[in-house]
Amino acid sequence: MNIAVLSGKGGTGKTTVAVNLARVLHCRYVDSDVEAPNGFLFLQPDIQDKADVSVQIPQIDEQRCNYCLACVKHCQFNALFGTDSSIVFFEKLCHSCGLCSLVCKQNAIKEVPRRVGYVEFGSSAGAECWQGVLIPGEPVTGPVIDALKARLDGDLSIIDCPPGSSCSVVAAADKTDLALLVTEPTPFGVHDLHMAVQVTEKLNLPRAIIINRSEGQDAIIQDYANATGIPIIGRLPFSLEAAQIVSRGELLVDKEEWRQRFQNLAEAVRELIACTS
C-alpha cells in the first residue's frame, strides 16, 4: 500500500504531514520531492545504503560516424546538433530514450552512464526512510524518482511528492493506491489543490483532503470539497507554535497535543485504506 502526499501549491505542509503521519503509522517514509528534499531533516535517519542514479547518454565514436545525421534528425528533444563534420550533444536535453543509437547505421553510438542524482536508504525510530536527491543543474527528475519507486515492495509507504502538477508529480504519484491532498484555506491553496486533483484524476487515484493551517470552517476548501465530492479527512489548526517547531526541523508528534491530532489523522487514513483495498 503506497500513499502519495501531494498539494499542487508548495509550502502547504506536505512534508510536515508526511513525516509526522509516517511516524504515527510506523511506516516507511519516501521523499520523492527530489528537487527540494526536506523530510530527512525531520526524521534524522541513520543512512544504511546509498546509490547513485545515472541515466544513459550517447557517446559518439567520431572514427565510425559518417555524419549522416540520422541521430540528429530523429532526436525529438534537440539534444543532438550536427554538421557535415561534427556532432554536438547537449546532455541536459537528453531523455535517454536510446533512439539515436537505434537509428545509427554505423554503430557509432555507444550509451554511457551519467550521474544525475542519488538515493539514500535509512531508518529512524524503527521505520524505513528513503529519499532521492537531484543534483543541482540537472533538469530531469524522473530517473531519481523512478529509482525510489522501483524499490517499493507493497509495505505501507508514505510518498512525499513534489509540488506542482507536472510529470514529476505523475512519476511520484503514479501507481500509488491513495492520494492525500494537503491544502490551506486560501485562494492560492484551493487554486492549486484543483491542479493536484486533476493530476489524481488522470492517474485514477482515490483521494482525500487534509487542511493544514485550518481556521475552523475553511469555507473556501469546504465548498470545493462539497462540489467535487472529495472527503476532508483531517484539519490541522493554524498555529504559530507549530510553524516554529517545524522551522527547527522537529517532529510535531513529539508534542502531546499534536501527537493526538496525527493519531486521529492516522485513524482516518487507516479507514480509507480499508475502503480502498
Place this chain on the structure above:
Amino acid sequence: MHLLIVSGKGGTGKTTLAAALAQLSGSEMVIDCDVEASNLHLLLAENDLQRQQFSGAKIAKEQANDCRRCGLCTDYCRFGAIHDGQVDSNLCEGCGVCVYVCPENHLVLTDMVTGTCVLSQTSNGLMSRAEMEPGAEGSGKLVTEIRRQGRLAVPNAQLTLLDGPPGLGCAVIASMKGCQLALVVAEASLAGLSDARRILALLNQMEVEALLCINRYDINLEASLEIEQLCDQQQIPLVGKIPHDPMVRRAQRHNQSVLEYPTSPAAQAIFALWKELRSRIAKQGGSIE
C-alpha cells in the same frame, strides 16, 4: 533587465513578494513562471487579453491499422509507456522509439497540447502566464514560451519581473536562463536553509547574480542567522528581512496584495527591501522610473 524571484522550497512567499514588487516597480512585464501552480494572476490580473494553446511535447498515438502484438515497442520503450500497442499517455515522453521500431506503422508521433499561454492586463503592465495541462511533460518548454511571448508583447521592457516555480528542475532552469538578477526568498527554517543552499548553487552554475531576502525571519532567529552567515560566506547581498505578520495571511485570504496594508510590518519591510533592490538593479545597469 530580467529579475527572477525564486526559492527552491515552495511556499516561502515568492508570489506575495512578486506581486508587491510588481506594484512598487511598475514593471511593464510580469511573467509567472510557476506554470504548474500559477497564482500571481489571482492578485494582479485584471482581464485576459489573449489565450493560445501551446504544444510543447509529442506523444505516440495508435493508428487505425492493426497491431500484430509483436511487442517490439514494449521491448524498446524505456519509459514503460506502451503495452499491446496501447500508449499510456501518463508515461509516454514522445521520444519516437516505438514509432521507429514498429514494423506495421501502427504508431505515429503527434503534437500534444501541454498548456495554454495567457496574456493578461494588470494595473501596471502586462502579465504573461500559462495554465499547464495537469501532468504534462515539458514545463520548462512552457516557461520558455511564455517568456518569449512576454518579450513579443513588450519588446525592450526596462524591467521584466519573473515569479519562479519551486524546486530546481527544468522549469526553474528555464526560468533562470538569461536573467541578470535573481532574488532568493529564503524561509527562516532548516528546510528553507537547505533549499536556499541548493538554489544558490544552481544560480552560481547558471551565472545569474543572486540576492537574498529572508521571509518570516523571526519565526526562527537561529535559522535566520544561519542564512545570514550563508550569505556572508558566499558574498550574496542580503537585501531584506521580512517579519512574520498576520496581515500577510489576511491579505492572502482576501486575494489582496500585502501592500493594501501599508502600515503593516511586512509591507514596511518590503518597502525597505524594494529601496535596496532598486539600487542593486541600477548598479546592474537597469533603469527604473
